[in-house]
Amino acid sequence: MTLTLASIEAGYGLSRERLLRIEYHLRLTRSLEERIVSLFRQGKVIGGIYRSLGQEGESVACAAALDFSRGDIVSPLIRNMGSLLVAGALPVEILRQYLARGNSLTRGRELNIHIKDFKRGFMGPVSPLGAMIPVMAGVTMAGRIQGKSMVGMVHIGDGGASTGAFAEGLNFATVQRLPLVIVIENNGYAYSTPTVKQTLATRLADRALGVGATGETVDGNDVLATYAAAKRAVDRARAGEGVTLLEVVTFRMKGHAEHDNQSYVPKEVIEEWKQKDPVDRYERVLLEAGVATPDDLAAIQARVKGELDAAVDEAERSPLPIAEDAARGVYHGDGFWDEPR
Amino acid sequence: MTLTLASIEAGYGLSRERLLRIEYHLRLTRSLEERIVSLFRQGKVIGGIYRSLGQEGESVACAAALDFSRGDIVSPLIRNMGSLLVAGALPVEILRQYLARGNSLTRGRELNIHIKDFKRGFMGPVSPLGAMIPVMAGVTMAGRIQGKSMVGMVHIGDGGASTGAFAEGLNFATVQRLPLVIVIENNGYAYSTPTVKQTLATRLADRALGVGATGETVDGNDVLATYAAAKRAVDRARAGEGVTLLEVVTFRMKGHAEHDNQSYVPKEVIEEWKQKDPVDRYERVLLEAGVATPDDLAAIQARVKGELDAAVDEAERSPLPIAEDAARGVYHGDGFWDEPR
Amino acid sequence: MSENLIPKAGGETLYIDAIRQAMREEMHADPRVFLIGEDVGVFGGAFKTSSGLIEEFGATRVIDTPISEVAITGAACGAALMGMRPIAEMQFINFITVTFDMLSSFAATSRYRGNGGCPIVVRGPAGGGVRGGPFHSGNPEAYFFNIPGLKIVYPGTAYDAKGLLKAAIRDEDPVLYLEHKFLYRRIKEDLPVDDYVVPIGKAKLRREGRDLTIITYGAMIYLAEEAAEELAKDGVSVEILDMRSILPFDEEAMLESVAKTNRAIVLYEAPLTGGVGAEFAARIAEKAFDWLDAPIKRVASLDTPVPYAPQLEDFHRPSKAKLIAAAKELLRY
Amino acid sequence: MSENLIPKAGGETLYIDAIRQAMREEMHADPRVFLIGEDVGVFGGAFKTSSGLIEEFGATRVIDTPISEVAITGAACGAALMGMRPIAEMQFINFITVTFDMLSSFAATSRYRGNGGCPIVVRGPAGGGVRGGPFHSGNPEAYFFNIPGLKIVYPGTAYDAKGLLKAAIRDEDPVLYLEHKFLYRRIKEDLPVDDYVVPIGKAKLRREGRDLTIITYGAMIYLAEEAAEELAKDGVSVEILDMRSILPFDEEAMLESVAKTNRAIVLYEAPLTGGVGAEFAARIAEKAFDWLDAPIKRVASLDTPVPYAPQLEDFHRPSKAKLIAAAKELLRY
Numbered sequence A, B: 001m002t003l004t005l006a007s008i009e010a011g012y013g014l015s016r017e018r019l020l021r022i023e024y025h026l027r028l029t030r031s032l033e034e035r036i037v038s039l040f041r042q043g044k045v046i047g048g049i050y051r052s053l054g055q056e057g058e059s060v061a062c063a064a065a066l067d068f069s070r071g072d073i074v075s076p077l078i079r080n081m082g083s084l085l086v087a088g089a090l091p092v093e094i095l096r097q098y099l100a101r102g103n104s105l106t107r108g109r110e111l112n113i114h115i116k117d118f119k120r121g122f123m124g125p126v127s128p129l130g131a132m133i134p135v136m137a138g139v140t141m142a143g144r145i146q147g148k149s150m151v152g153m154v155h156i157g158d159g160g161a162s163t164g165a166f167a168e169g170l171n172f173a174t175v176q177r178l179p180l181v182i183v184i185e186n187n188g189y190a191y192s193t194p195t196v197k198q199t200l201a202t203r204l205a206d207r208a209l210g211v212g213a214t215g216e217t218v219d220g221n222d223v224l225a226t227y228a229a230a231k232r233a234v235d236r237a238r239a240g241e242g243v244t245l246l247e248v249v250t251f252r253m254k255g256h257a258e259h260d261n262q263s264y265v266p267k268e269v270i271e272e273w274k275q276k277d278p279v280d281r282y283e284r285v286l287l288e289a290g291v292a293t294p295d296d297l298a299a300i301q302a303r304v305k306g307e308l309d310a311a312v313d314e315a316e317r318s319p320l321p322i323a324e325d326a327a328r329g330v331y332h333g334d335g336f337w338d339e340p341r
Numbered sequence C, D: 001m002s003e004n005l006i007p008k009a010g011g012e013t014l015y016i017d018a019i020r021q022a023m024r025e026e027m028h029a030d031p032r033v034f035l036i037g038e039d040v041g042v043f044g045g046a047f048k049t050s051s052g053l054i055e056e057f058g059a060t061r062v063i064d065t066p067i068s069e070v071a072i073t074g075a076a077c078g079a080a081l082m083g084m085r086p087i088a089e090m091q092f093i094n095f096i097t098v099t100f101d102m103l104s105s106f107a108a109t110s111r112y113r114g115n116g117g118c119p120i121v122v123r124g125p126a127g128g129g130v131r132g133g134p135f136h137s138g139n140p141e142a143y144f145f146n147i148p149g150l151k152i153v154y155p156g157t158a159y160d161a162k163g164l165l166k167a168a169i170r171d172e173d174p175v176l177y178l179e180h181k182f183l184y185r186r187i188k189e190d191l192p193v194d195d196y197v198v199p200i201g202k203a204k205l206r207r208e209g210r211d212l213t214i215i216t217y218g219a220m221i222y223l224a225e226e227a228a229e230e231l232a233k234d235g236v237s238v239e240i241l242d243m244r245s246i247l248p249f250d251e252e253a254m255l256e257s258v259a260k261t262n263r264a265i266v267l268y269e270a271p272l273t274g275g276v277g278a279e280f281a282a283r284i285a286e287k288a289f290d291w292l293d294a295p296i297k298r299v300a301s302l303d304t305p306v307p308y309a310p311q312l313e314d315f316h317r318p319s320k321a322k323l324i325a326a327a328k329e330l331l332r333y
Ligand SMILES: Cc1ncc(C[n+]2csc(CCOP(=O)(O)OP(=O)(O)O)c2C)c(N)n1
Pocket: A077, A079, A127, A128, A129, A156, A157, A158, A159, A160, A161, A163, A185, A187, A189, A190, A191, A252, A256, D038, D067, D069, D091, D092, D095, D098
């Protein structure tokens, strides 16, 4: 079967505009991360960076299945910068985090993508893995009490799925039939620990079986397939059919953080996954289906470059935090969070 | 097929002697608990009591599948007094716990069946549900490091299976391929919460699927079937085939504790389960198969009565704790635990 | 909901009923308030603290959960961020340790790190004297006391139980609310019919005195009173300050009282070392040094887990005798 | 294993290598010792603290685990009861809060309730100053300080890091071992080649002085020294007591020093309120009252989570300036 725009529209319900928007977000994610790496090398980033190279596909595709106009909320992990961008976080907001600026969303108190804005529909994680599953259960539970038709989506890794918080949250959300999609990113490793040392299960989606949720596994580097699976899960959630545990199979193409050279990953494996790069694959689909021309893709990259030039510039010009502010905004009532920055 | 001693021996590998020993432990458990209830009504029990009526079958059958001479260790829950007795805990030791005596195994510091003796092969739980799963994983891990061929068995309820500690312990023990049998007692309720509010899963044994363990569900009120399933699990564990999650389906015939009149359980359900009483059923099998005569059963009950008369007497004559001892034995080195009591 | 639809209670009220009244009235007054926990709905809670609430407010606002303290408190946090006012019950407060991370990492830091205020209440039966043994007698306030972003209260009277719970529910930040299970059905007070709150962070002077201040909270206020009565017979005039709120606590009231009496005993039910009372003593030692005529004494439980047998538990706990001995030592000073 | 097969190390040693040396030597000397944690094996630990150990001792004694702090510490407890000597690593000490219940309910109470001693070591990188933000800069010692049955140590030197870890591994009770990640590669000392331990519960007088004692531990000993140097220029003679062990702690050494200098500052890196230093101050206020010529001051971090940006974190933390100001205030007294 030859791919055409019509066949994609029929199969996935995605218009040309939305397909190109996905492409834009894929490129935006990858390029923004490259900017962050280069700022890091210049010594401008405070703290570490955690790459999502190779995982932009599932991040963007899953978030694209949400409907932020209906109040949907996504809670990404550190390697889901793409989800945040789809939800409407601005590159400059993410850059200000990495540069620890006083006018960042967290005012320099927190790092990388740990940012929240419910109006736009996102909430970054806390570091303890698993914690966001119960929290997002509560977010969707509140949505239901409030009569909203919102859906929640929360990401967890193959490693994070071993936490008790994950297990409690999954079971709790399932038995309460909450409109929550839990995405397990099986990217082969948790820091240096391969998934075979994390669990004997071969399909992480099978955790769903034990609690009565719906489970599904999808090739996370296939953007359209991932979108389709995420969309099914979101639709089920919105229809009141409860929790889906969606396993996206992908690969972490860089070490855990910049200092980790990934020596524990066999070279062939990295080579193999390079061939499966989600952005390359997606672009081939767009070209093959005649959705976009090489010029269209170049135009998108040019747009991304322009936006990021401006964003980096703005971030670097952003003010540093005021030292004395460290003492404020712990509790309600001191006005800190009402002051403009 | 008519049941005979020979068919039971062939099917379950249980000799007449062992079959009668199981009967003895069933009766001992039930009768000991009745004694505790009567002491409770006399106001002699400190704190509460948690009945196992209706669950003696699975407690005794599961523990009977262990081989304590090989160093096996069982960690029961509050409703598994039967497991302790099979492992060799003495009725007087359990009574001293309830009466909070100074010469109890815990010297009056802990309650009911929270007692431990690794030489005999048992360790009671702490109250936080789920905690014993990781702990027993560690016990079996140590056994393996030490080159022992021991097996561990740990009990958890339908309610306790919702804890993060359970999930972490199950996954950890499974991926480490530890010789551990985890028994989930699905007795219909966790305090007042029916299993349908605990989880959407219909088979709790399916939690095994999500982590790559072996799962099995058995009628916990069928003593022989439960023994057989437990024996399979123990054999697998000893053979290095890893963790089995064994769900025993049973029913809690009394409230959570003595003060709970179980008003939330439909009368018919209780009536229905009364018909399935594990001790009655087991005795019918023994009689039908010609393993025992009514006189044999009466003799066992008489023996139990005699032993318990003596045990209650001894427990009631046991000394109260010495107040000043409360300050001692927190850390190693003050000699407290070396002193006889 | 209009004011006059809110059912007013009051009158002779047990400590435990004060808690229920507070929840009920707040649930009437504010549709954002809901209760979540194990057996809190159909069963009305292990201690019947929430009995009747599910009948009145339905299962969407009185939520029975699996045995999952992390999920219960985590869901409360998520709901709070969405504008709700969850009350999460721990069946026994001991089990709050299971979800320590959710409270310390997520809830306590939420506002500070720009994630928004996280106005949850986590409440549950605390305290000993009920022969509950090591796992059902806990006083965990000190575990959470070095975690900025949390608030902690521990009422000793029915009046405060109601007023502090209302304040906690209305508070914009996460509050740990410890209720003393020994007091549940032993304390009965005449409560106002009209709505009131007891502000978090304000101590209550329970007894005025001249010679010595006992600074305490929770169930220990009654032990302090017993000791004060006895000391009064010897002509010693004891002042008793019920802190009620632990984080934040009423430093001013504490210092004021010590400035007057010049002698202080800090009394608490948790083990001595590392208890909340250490902070109280440290503040006095820094800020009321000039007024002190004697060392600051502490009376607390032994540095051991809580034992089960009555003889052991009684020896473990602070006693009137220990309190009076400490007082006499200070007075001789 | 015969004595002479135990590899001796020593010489110029980084703080982090002192930790590795201690584990390695104890693993050689005692087959019951093993290490368990996330990425501790093949990768050698997130900070490379255990690098080389799996090559030397194999995967049964250096165990890589799933991300399951409850299982890691719980399994350590179970193994300890079986006679082993497990060392459980938390990748960052912050994540110890995930398994608070296992440590407080199970491990701490085990001996007391007749379940047998539970000799585990739980260790992990603690402390701030590394721009780790709210979740990678924690000093959680106070959370565990009101839990009898646990021990807590927090070394500030390479010598103590090695000697205290050996003592912790050999201890018959559960020990939380906090290692300061800022010091890992910044502190280097000449260590003895022969086996030694630093006994748990003994403080170390780091600097003798006459006018004022700074009581501290962990990385703060260096801040205390900087301040002492500066104060020395003004002729002020500062004594510095490095507590090293927090539970139990060396009350005697503390009181002795205060008896000599008559002035005390308690310095710690955790937030002020409810910190371990409150207990130190309270003990002094009770037991050294007669010797005190001035209030007991505390210098600690702000009562906030640890912020990420350098400007904020530096303001949050104790500083030389704050310490000197506190000292001067006491000296003027
Ligand atoms: C509860 C907890 N334990 C340990 C850590 C330290 N840690 C941070 S990321 C990480 C590995 C995560 O692996 P995975 O969940 O597979 O996500 P990935 O990095 O592959 O996206 C670990 C162990 C943590 N953040 N939280």
